Structures are given as structure tokens and as C-alpha cells.
Amino acid sequence: MPLVSTKKMFEKAYEGGYAIGAFNVNNMEIIQGITEAAKEVNAPLILQVSAGARKYANHTYLVKLVEAAIQETGLPIALHLDHGDTFELCKSCIDGGFTSVMIDGSHHSFEENIELTKKVVDYAHERGVTVEGELGRLAGIEDAVSVSEKDACFTDPDQVEEFVKRTGVDSLAIAIGTSHGAFKFKGEAQLRFDILEEIQRRMPGYPIVLHGASSVMPEYVEMINKFGGSMPGAKGVPEDMLRKAASLAVCKINIDSDLRLALTGTIRKYFAENPSHFDPRQYLSPARQAIKEVVKHKLVHVLGCDGKANEVL
Numbered sequence: 001m002p003l004v005s006t007k008k009m010f011e012k013a014y015e016g017g018y019a020i021g022a023f024n025v026n027n028m029e030i031i032q033g034i035t036e037a038a039k040e041v042n043a044p045l046i047l048q049v050s051a052g053a054r055k056y057a058n059h060t061y062l063v064k065l066v067e068a069a070i071q072e073t074g075l076p077i078a079l080h081l082d083h084g085d086t087f088e089l090c091k092s093c094i095d096g097g098f099t100s101v102m103i104d105g106s107h108h109s110f111e112e113n114i115e116l117t118k119k120v121v122d123y124a125h126e127r128g129v130t131v132e133g134e135l136g137r138l139a140g141i142e143d144a145v146s147v148s149e150k151d152a153c154f155t156d157p158d159q160v161e162e163f164v165k166r167t168g169v170d171s172l173a174i175a176i177g178t179s180h181g182a183f184k185f186k187g188e189a190q191l192r193f194d195i196l197e198e199i200q201r202r203m204p205g206y207p208i209v210l211h212g213a214s215s216v217m218p219e220y221v222e223m224i225n226k227f228g229g230s231m232p233g234a235k236g237v238p239e240d241m242l243r244k245a246a247s248l249a250v251c252k253i254n255i256d257s258d259l260r261l262a263l264t265g266t267i268r269k270y271f272a273e274n275p276s277h278f279d280p281r282q283y284l285s286p287a288r289q290a291i292k293e294v295v296k297h298k299l300v301h302v303l304g305c306d307g308k309a310n311e312v313l
């Protein structure tokens, strides 16, 4: 089974009212935790690599690890560039075997975003690779993507149709109130479902992507706080909101922070309970297991894509 693009995944997800999980990967244990979970529930997967991940782990290592996961699981998996910010980065990932790329031109003007996105789409489509664009800006802070909260702006449905038509982009990430990282909402969580529904009304069948979709699972925040960490006020997107988004036009839901929290919480707990241990296999095994449990929970109870792998094969 070779790597697949996201085309058929999104067609089936849209039809079926579910979403594909797009999980960020940085090393072998994270890839194993995610793919073992998907194998157990027979779910299609998107494994995504940021520029930072590529710098940390090396392009070739990540591609080979993902190929190994396909060999082990037989699942349909897309290898996707997360938040590509230049044509050159997208090209390098396409040339290097990725089956999907994101070109995030959301910090550019509308016209510049169109120009950049179209250039990536033209290059990618000639090579059978799918492209995700972004319109609107998410709040929050992450390593490579930093947008202050007051700069955040929701996606304007008036612009979406023109953007998609002029670029030919295969899917679109929109800003409806989610943000990256572990501190998403100060008060009550609110998402602009009216914007999502308006986009869906104007463009039926078109796949939408939701970034910043970690729920910031309280059990792992509590674990971090209990075992020497400090994350007061960490708060994510409620899972019922994600389920609702998945039942609408959202076909791809991006989750990274929840995996980071599970991994870090579990390792903190491990060292608190075993202060003299120093074999990495001892603390990475429960961390990998925690990632597996989180991903299984997301696939079955949040995204609804369990049992759907065969639809894509």
C-alpha cells in the first residue's frame, strides 16, 4: 500500500459526515502511537509534518518512518506538510514523496495568498499531490505560526468561493475561533458555526479543514500540574463542537497539542514515580501508549472515522 493523497479521503468523509484525523509527527514513538491506534480501529490517517518537525527529525527519517508504519498497518495514510509557508518548502516536500501539502498564505494579502497558493497547486497537481490552503487567521502562538489574539480574524465567506475558484486548491483551512496550542479560550469556548455553515451552503461538497482542534484533555493537564508542571488556565475546543464540525463540511481536523500533553504528562508522572530510572525505553513506552489511547479516543468518539479505512483503499 503506497502513501495516498487526501482526495478520496475527503470525498468519503464529506459524504459520511465524519472527519479524518491529521496528527503531527516528530519521532518514531509518536508515529507508532498514532498508527497503532488507527490500526486497531481501522481508520484512514493523515500524518503531518511541520517545518519544525522536518528540521528536528530530518525529512528522510520521517518519510521512512511513515513508510514503515504503512508496511506494518496496511492503512491508507497521507503524508502532509503542515503550514508550509513558501513555494520552495512545498516543492521540496512534494519532490521528496509527500502526498499532500499545506500552503499557508494566510498572513499575506488576499491577492498574494491567491498567487502563492496557485503556484503550489499547479506544481502539486501535475504530480498527483493534493493542496490545502488557508483563508483567515487563527489566534494563538506556536513555533512557526505566531498570530497575536487581536490580529486573529475570522474567514470571510464572501472570499472563499473566489479563492477556491482562482487557486484550484483541494481543501481550505478556515478561522472560526480555534487557535493553536494549549490556551485557546479564556472564557467559554465559542466557535463561529454560522461561518462554517455559510461556506458549506455556498460550496456544497467542498472539504474544509479545522486547525487548532485539540481539546486540551483535562486529565493530561492535571497530570502535568500534579507532577511538577504548571499550566493553569489551559483550555481547548470541547469535543462535542468538533463532532458537530465533523458532521458538517469539516473533513480534516488537526490535532497536535493533545498528543504533546499526553506524552509530557506521562513522562512527568513516570519520573516522579521512578526517579532513578534512565533507560529511555522505560519512559517512552508509557508515553507512546498514552498517545495511542488519545488517538483511539479521537478517532472513535470525536472524528467518527473508525472502520472507514476500507472506503479509501
Ligand code: G3H
Pocket: 024, 050, 051, 052, 053, 082, 083, 142, 143, 144, 145, 180, 256, 257
Ligand atoms: O500547528 C502546528 C503544529 O502544532 C506544529 O507545531 O511548528 O511546533 O511543529 P510546530
Ligand code: 13P
Pocket: 024, 082, 083, 179, 180, 181, 182, 210, 211, 212, 213, 214, 215, 254, 255, 256, 257, 258
Ligand atoms: P492544536 O495545537 O490545537 O493541536 O492544533 C494543531 C494544528 O492545527 C496543527 O496544524
Ligand code: ZN
Pocket: 083, 180, 211, 212, 254
Ligand atoms: Zn495548524
